[in-house]
Amino acid sequence: xxxxxxxxxxxNVRGVPLVAVNNLSFRVASxxxxxxxxxxxxxxxxxxxxxxxxxxxxxxxxxxxxxxSTNKSFDIRKKLGLISTSDGVYPWLxxxxxxxxxSDLYAVDPPIARSRLEDLVGLLDLRNFIDQRxxxxxxxxxQRVTLARGLMHDPPVMLLDEPTxxxxxxxxxxxxRFIDLLKQRGKVVLLSTHRLDEAERVCDRFGxxxxxxxxxxxxxxxxxxxxxxxxxxxMFVALLNTPNEMSPQT
Amino acid sequence: xxxxxxxxxxxxxxxxxxxxxxxxxRTLFTLVLMPILVYPLLSMALQRLVIxxxxxxxxxxxxxxxxxxEDILVKFRAMFAEATKIVEAGFVSPILxxxxxxPKNASPLQGVNKEEEDTFPAFEIVTSDEESLARGLxxxxxxxxxxxxRFESIPLERGASPSYEIQARFRQNDLRSExxxxxxxxxxxVINDYQSELIRKRLDSKLPVTVSFKATGIMEQxxxxxxxxxxxxxxxxxxxxxxAVYPAIDLTAGERERGTMEALIATPAPRFALLxxxxxxxxxxxxxxxxxxxxxxxxxxxxGGLGQALFGKSGFSLWTLLQILPLLVIFACFFSxxxxxxxxxxxxFKEAQAYLIPVMLLSLGPxxxxxxxxxxxxxxxxxxxxxxxxxxxxxxxxxxxxxxPAFAAIFSTIIYACATLVVASRLFGAEAATSGSQESWxxxxxxxxxxxxxxxxxxxxxxxxxxxxxxxxxxxLGGMFALKGSWALFFNAAFLFLLFLIFPLSFAWYRRVDIPxxxxxxxxxxxxxxxxxxxxxxxxxxxGVLLLSAGLWMVAFEAYLLFESWxxxxxxxxxxxxxxxxxxxxxxxWVVVLTGxxxxxxxxxxxxxxxxxxxxxxxxxxFRSVLFSSVLFGLFHVIAGSVLSLEKFLPTIILGxxxxxxxxRTGSLWPGILLHALHNGLIxxxxxxxxxxxxxxxxxxxxxxxxxxxxxxxxxxxAGVALLFVSSLRKNVNEVPI
Numbered sequence: 001x002x003x004x005x006x007x008x009x010x011x012n013v014r015g016v017p018l019v020a021v022n023n024l025s026f027r028v029a030s031x032x033x034x035x036x037x038x039x040x041x042x043x044x045x046x047x048x049x050x051x052x053x054x055x056x057x058x059x060x061x062x063x064x065x066x067x068x069s070t071n072k073s074f075d076i077r078k079k080l081g082l083i084s085t086s087d088g089v090y091p092w093l094x095x096x097x098x099x100x101x102x103s104d105l106y107a108v109d110p111p112i113a114r115s116r117l118e119d120l121v122g123l124l125d126l127r128n129f130i131d132q133r134x135x136x137x138x139x140x141x142x143q144r145v146t147l148a149r150g151l152m153h154d155p156p157v158m159l160l161d162e163p164t165x166x167x168x169x170x171x172x173x174x175x176x177r178f179i180d181l182l183k184q185r186g187k188v189v190l191l192s193t194h195r196l197d198e199a200e201r202v203c204d205r206f207g208x209x210x211x212x213x214x215x216x217x218x219x220x221x222x223x224x225x226x227x228x229x230x231x232x233x234x235m236f237v238a239l240l241n242t243p244n245e246m247s248p249q250t
Numbered sequence: 251x252x253x254x255x256x257x258x259x260x261x262x263x264x265x266x267x268x269x270x271x272x273x274x275x276r277t278l279f280t281l282v283l284m285p286i287l288v289y290p291l292l293s294m295a296l297q298r299l300v301i302x303x304x305x306x307x308x309x310x311x312x313x314x315x316x317x318x319x320e321d322i323l324v325k326f327r328a329m330f331a332e333a334t335k336i337v338e339a340g341f342v343s344p345i346l347x348x349x350x351x352x353p354k355n356a357s358p359l360q361g362v363n364k365e366e367e368d369t370f371p372a373f374e375i376v377t378s379d380e381e382s383l384a385r386g387l388x389x390x391x392x393x394x395x396x397x398x399x400r401f402e403s404i405p406l407e408r409g410a411s412p413s414y415e416i417q418a419r420f421r422q423n424d425l426r427s428e429x430x431x432x433x434x435x436x437x438x439x440v441i442n443d444y445q446s447e448l449i450r451k452r453l454d455s456k457l458p459v460t461v462s463f464k465a466t467g468i469m470e471q472x473x474x475x476x477x478x479x480x481x482x483x484x485x486x487x488x489x490x491x492x493x494a495v496y497p498a499i500d501l502t503a504g505e506r507e508r509g510t511m512e513a514l515i516a517t518p519a520p521r522f523a524l525l526x527x528x529x530x531x532x533x534x535x536x537x538x539x540x541x542x543x544x545x546x547x548x549x550x551x552x553x554g555g556l557g558q559a560l561f562g563k564s565g566f567s568l569w570t571l572l573q574i575l576p577l578l579v580i581f582a583c584f585f586s587x588x589x590x591x592x593x594x595x596x597x598x599f600k601e602a603q604a605y606l607i608p609v610m611l612l613s614l615g616p617x618x619x620x621x622x623x624x625x626x627x628x629x630x631x632x633x634x635x636x637x638x639x640x641x642x643x644x645x646x647x648x649x650x651x652x653x654x655p656a657f658a659a660i661f662s663t664i665i666y667a668c669a670t671l672v673v674a675s676r677l678f679g680a681e682a683a684t685s686g687s688q689e690s691w692x693x694x695x696x697x698x699x700x701x702x703x704x705x706x707x708x709x710x711x712x713x714x715x716x717x718x719x720x721x722x723x724x725x726x727l728g729g730m731f732a733l734k735g736s737w738a739l740f741f742n743a744a745f746l747f748l749l750f751l752i753f754p755l756s757f758a759w760y761r762r763v764d765i766p767x768x769x770x771x772x773x774x775x776x777x778x779x780x781x782x783x784x785x786x787x788x789x790x791x792x793x794g795v796l797l798l799s800a801g802l803w804m805v806a807f808e809a810y811l812l813f814e815s816w817x818x819x820x821x822x823x824x825x826x827x828x829x830x831x832x833x834x835x836x837x838x839x840w841v842v843v844l845t846g847x848x849x850x851x852x853x854x855x856x857x858x859x860x861x862x863x864x865x866x867x868x869x870x871x872x873f874r875s876v877l878f879s880s881v882l883f884g885l886f887h888v889i890a891g892s893v894l895s896l897e898k899f900l901p902t903i904i905l906g907x908x909x910x911x912x913x914x915r916t917g918s919l920w921p922g923i924l925l926h927a928l929h930n931g932l933i934x935x936x937x938x939x940x941x942x943x944x945x946x947x948x949x950x951x952x953x954x955x956x957x958x959x960x961x962x963x964x965x966x967x968x969a970g971v972a973l974l975f976v977s978s979l980r981k982n983v984n985e986v987p988i
Contacts, residue, residue: 052516077518088509092273093266101266104259105517105524133273149513 002028002051002157002188006060009046020046022212033179033189035203037196037232043212044192048159052080064157078106081150084161089142091135095126098134099152106153113152120148143171147178157188164198176202196232210239260523267531271497280492281539285546292485293550312374313430316383316392322399323377329414333437334370336444370433387419394430395419483643484617486543490582493539494532495606498589501528502678503602515679525675529590536582544571544578573646581639584663587670594678620644629726632658633719635666661885662718669715672708698762705763710865713757721749725889735833736841743849750857758861769860770919790977791921795912797970799928801963802908804955806901806933811954813897835938842934851927858883858906859913859922872914880906905929915978
């Protein structure tokens, strides 16, 4: 389970303080897909980095299954899987070498890593190119390798950072199937995206982030009820037009 | 952290990086193809250079002969007139014919003479004083310097016979000078052969004229071979850099460009482990490149015949090669760290290249310095990164290397490499994590917001990289100001305080490191407790230290003798030693105790058992921390002014281990300071006695400490260790804070 408590992070941009995330609290349970939504610059990536322990919050903390990320970020990172659109592959390594490399980085024992690899080969259909160099793969194949990479250490929590950005319909469908798979396996899934239509399809609950503040949180019907708008897109447009006068989180 | 360094995991991480580099065509290109292309081309260019200088020597037929006075000038002209007359008369010296027809002896230098057999070349003769002519000879203005040409009568069987006696100087391995010399030899040979021929045929009733000729070659390196000796390390080093550049960019900035960086730093693997595995790969590729280039250089020089022409008869030997190789490895370690630090800072390939180009150009600067033959490899230059390795390689190739700058160059380069690696590991991935590179810089160099209990190893290496050059310069300063006696000792003590006590304390304060904890200034293990217990404990510490010092000096003394027997002792002559001892005895004993025992004990303990040991303790076990800090302690003692005291290495390490144990056991710096001061004091007391005194105590003609003494010393050490152990073993003892 992810639990973020009153996270605040401020940056200095050329001497001017900028609050990237302000007093942000939310929880995601196992088997739940939580959509962290917001326009560019809302503070989504900063939040994810604080969860991963790459950035230290100015105040507040994150707990993953009861372990605080600020204290033991190495233990935390073992529990987290990260997949983002900008993820690349190592062109000169074969798919197998790359996946085994990442299992080493997560300190997975080689025998376990090998059996998990076999598992993922079947699951994500990597059989045909598992021993090919990554530079020879198509975009779709690379995407599947990236998804496999995120699961090599079998993390209980999966962070998806804009996973469908730049993907075509087929690619996006693969991501949706992957999210379903994660859900079936009882993982905690945190999806950060600005593609609201997609979020509506896959997420169980949403948090609407704007200028570092969590403006709304809840299921789709709760949000519809609170805002009086039918779709996330409409809610966002309203949010963007009246940024500072909106009521705080429900 | 250990998870990543165990079970071959770290090896697998390195293997992945290496695999990635070596599969890349661009790496292979610089590794294999470049040496194959560059060296033959370089060799061809050098061949041309040599040939053109041969051609030049031939075209400018006016060889310059320097003579020191008018008298010699007259005799020289007379002698050559005689030789010319003989040659023009058609006389052919039988020995010269034999020599030129033997192909084995026909060197390229002699080959030039062949066409001139029936005449002598025209000489330009200059007369001046010997000093300026000698300078002219060195600079290549004068080709042969005649210092003596005597025309004497030497009694022979049939009365007095006139004879020439000539002494000359020439430049070895210089084409023009050797040619002038060979003409001179030929002239004397012709005269001698002609005379003996006359005697044999009894054609002349006059007494024969004989010529004896002695020539000394001056060892001055000629411009050509010296600058080529400078070019070769430069080319080797540039090629090593070239080999490392691509993998360094690819494994750091490349991760970012490919989009693998974020996934990488999101893993629990420590960044230092990630960077270290990349470092191992970059160094490996650089060393492979260095090997390939070294081999290609050796092949080119050996089989192209250039080696002999440039480096004398022995050529470019395999031994030279083996000496250069470790230097290239050390250099590769240093430069790979620099490359990784720069590339870790870059966000893309292009940015990395933009950072690297100025660095490559900058490294050409020192390269040009090494090409100047008059620049000596001094101790000050030995701490300048890059330049030191270049100068050292040049000196090794010309056979002029000396120990002190070599040691300083190697030691400082290793320290710089470690410090740069620390910087690189902080920079690596920082951008991706903090979305602002400024934060990583301020984290590295600025004042941290949080207090630290102990300094970390990274901070230690950064401090060492600043300290070592200062230490090295300072240890030579005393000599520079020509300080003598007490003043030199006070100066020494002052800079010890500055570098080992004041600077580390300020550094620790700046980095918000807990000073009492780092420098072991708390009451130590088992603080507090009832007064009787405390007094008992301190008594135990003091007595334990006294016992230890009673035995330790013997161990140190024997270790010193051991090193001396391996003839590793300083390169001082007996006279130097006598003089030093006399100087030393002239200093009042209280000054010696103050500056040689008390001051170093305080300053060095603050640094080595305070700062250094604590930095190691922040990551390593107590045993390893003591070991590493002692080795560092030993290394710093090897450098003493402008001499290298290798004999101090082992005794100092032993002392370091003992004090390290005391410091960790008691959790306090003070017992160690006492031990250090007592130890130094005893050693200095020993050295004030003459060898006769020592012989009186140790038994006749033995330099060694008697066995009974050693047994007593051993018992004292054992008792001291036991006492310290027991004294620090109280029920209310607290752990050493880590």
